[in-house]
Amino acid sequence: MDQRASYRAFILVSLLGAGFVFLGTQSLDDYGRSIIEFVGINIILAVSLNITNGLVGLFSLGHPAFMAIGGYTSAILLIPANRKALLLPDLPHWLASQEWTFLPALIAGGGAAVLAALIIGFPVLRLRGHYLAVATLGFIFIVQSLAVNLSGITRGALGLSGLPALTTLWWVYGWLLFTLVVCWRLKHSSLGRTMLAIRENELAASCLGVKVTHTRIFAFALGAFFAGVSGGLWAHLVTLISPSSFTFLLAFQLVVMIVVGGSGSIIGTMLAAAILTIATEMLRPVEESLDLFGASQILTALCVLLVLIFRPRGLFGTAEPDLLRWSGLLFGRHWTRSGSKNRRKEVS
């Protein structure tokens, strides 16, 4: 498919999405809208985590930490100066006087997360497999204890409350679209192939001249950027951010979305994220009425075990399903199916 057709397809899909968003803002109540917004944020998170976990094959659990960094950064930049004087009297002067608007604050949050990812990435990304997983898990706890203890900036365990509710469906949709475009272009670019090469066989890739460390850190930082932005979106949707907002449980849920959707598959991850978020939300009233708190998490965890046992590559593997083919909507050339054939080999 030529370039022009793929642009046309992209514009068509995004207009279709915008139509749905418009319908959503018109017809849904606050609760319904917030669910859709959560779905969008979770898709951004899962798809961006899929860059590191799916494409490069680095198993990171660090997304909640980056969300916390991004969320706090954007919240502090956005709180009006007079309120900041009340909430956070110990803030350094140059920071206390800042009053940013939403978009720059979100980007700054993403930037702060990237900075953190670079600092933590250089040492940590030399680790492999589950060692990396545990190290990034440790990073969540480190960020959490920083958030609790740096009370001059974060107000400690109380968290920052009463944040302006700036996150709307349109903001989420815009960022979702941006994330998808970036991830899709990345996956189908030469850089994306480089990443897959690293995942499949690191030694062979580096022999062919791939800069493994560079590519890994780039992927990690890119994922962190979107996590930071979603942290900001999340904070201004819930209007509260506290050290317990972003925990390891969230990391687990994101990993579930990737595992179920297929690591490396953008559409698979999107579907899994949407289904999981909505299912959790639907089960919540059931849980409350039956007094069975935690039951939905048990169900999710059981699902993951079953997927791992019976369909370890997830629903779609690395491939993108043909959902859009019916109207020739595919953005680029059709993604080769080779990904699903080359099972990820790892010497145990």
Added chain:
Amino acid sequence: MTTPYILAQIVNGIILGSMYALVAIGFSMIYGIVRLINFAHGDILAIGAFASLAGVAIFSLPFPLAILAVLAVGAAIGVFIERIAFRPMRGAPQVTGFIASLAVAIIIENLGILTVSAQPRTFRVPHYLNDLVNIGMQSIRVIDIAIVILAVCLMAFLALFVRFSKIGIAMRATAENYDVARLMGINIDRMIMTAFAVGSGLAATAGLMWGSKYGQISPLMGLVPGLKAFVAAVIGGVGSITGAMLGGYVLGLAEVLFVGLLPSEYSGYRNAFVFGALILILLLMPNGLLGRNLEERA
């Protein structure tokens, strides 16, 4: 900062270290044989604590007997988890097992919340264990001494078991080389089961100790100690049982001294300190104190 204060901190560090060591052993044993970081291992601690509470409160077992019961319950649960969750995905990439263990951890924690609620409960030990004994300048609770002695006895017993018994030798052979061990006619499934049983039994006992030392238990109590015990296993060198014991004590002492000796405004960074140490150790000496280079980690 007086000498008795520092001594008291060291004693605390040894007690904490004993518990870390017991949990870390399980991490190391299981990793040594199946190359799996069992994230759910920490939750066995919580199960052990609740099992002992149930044993003492419902079945009114005498406390020493409760220890045996907890060992047995822990071992049984470990074997059960291995059978239903980890055995079906043996041979899959390492990360698969790790994700599965995350899922198991979530299931255990939420089942705990469903059945006994997330509310922390008080854990009482028999009053004779709360008496104070004077040793030198220190007065120490009996339970604290009992924890250390029990931990050391269990570890000594384990060391002898692994060193001299037939199963122990077979386990070491499996850890050394999985495929060759199988060719030599060692029943791998049984070895893996034993590793899970022993490791989980010890972790459950550590849960009992945790409860009696801190007096409070909850279904989520195992998460952070479990992760820290993993750090201890890494310090000692994952895969090495002696290393895990050593790592447990090193981490316990380091953590307590970090909190005790630095000004109190730093004590909130306790967890940050432990996990920062993890990252540093993985980078600087990925094989830990006593581990051998089993494979590439860095």
